[in-house]
Amino acid sequence: MKLYDLHCDAMFVISCRYFKNKEEAKDMMQEGFLKAFLNLEHYKNGTNFSAWLKKIVINTCIDAIKKRKLDTVSLDDYPLEISNxxxxxxxxxxxxxxxxxxxxxxxxxxxxxxxxxxxxxxxxxxxxxxxxxxxxxxxxxxxxxxxxxxxxxxxxxxxx
Incomplete structure (x- = not known):
């Protein structure tokens, strides 16, 4: 619970970057925490726990967006333009x-x-x-x- 209390506000802000609906963002944040807690054995000591958790929350948000059938198109065939x-x-x-x-x-x-x-x-x-x-x-x-x-x-x- 201490880990959750320590990181929940920051992870909620991250979730809000991907979801306008605050309840949906909260759900994604909590799902990210759940994934992290269920996979604590994959956390490597000596690494920054916040960074590890942030990556899980971001991936959870992106996975939820992808489930909505986000279509990405490979742009390999399009010419690159240099932007100034x-x-x-x-x-x-x-x-x-x-x-x-x-x-x-x-x-x-x-x-x-x-x-x-x-x-x-x-x-x-x-x-x-x-x-x-x-x-x-x-x-x-x-x-x-x-x-x-x-x-x-x-x-x-x-x-x-």
Missing amino acids: DEDWNFDTRISKSSILEAIAALPQKYQLVIKLYLLEGYDHQEISEILKIPVKTSRTQLRRAKLLLKDNLKTENYGT
């Missing part, structure tokens, strides 16, 4: 909640990649393993998500 991030000049008054709302408005496949990359700090190799997509697809979806996010924020008159 220098044109990401936004009004510094834009709030964190506005950015998170704009991310939530993205198509689900872009939301997952951008959240895993920008919010959770995973690299493309880790994202490809979590989502079971090629690394190239992860990179392309992130680029497209950033472009769409940028356009959405400019549409909302946040851009300069």
Whole structure:
């Protein structure tokens, strides 16, 4: 119970990144804890318990989203375009909640990649393993998500 009390708030915040409905986020957080507690024998001493638990909660959320028949399309056949991030000049008054709302408005496949990359700090190799997509697809979806996010924020008159 002490482990739960110590980590539940942080894991709930993580679950809320993937589910708008607070009850659904709470269910996913609790399911993640249940998976962690049932698999404590797989926890390696010396590693950060919070990081291990966070990965389980994130994977639980993603698995639930996938069960909703999230269709990912391999982008191997699409040409890559190099994006210049220098044109990401936004009004510094834009709030964190506005950015998170704009991310939530993205198509689900872009939301997952951008959240895993920008919010959770995973690299493309880790994202490809979590989502079971090629690394190239992860990179392309992130680029497209950033472009769409940028356009959405400019549409909302946040851009300069």
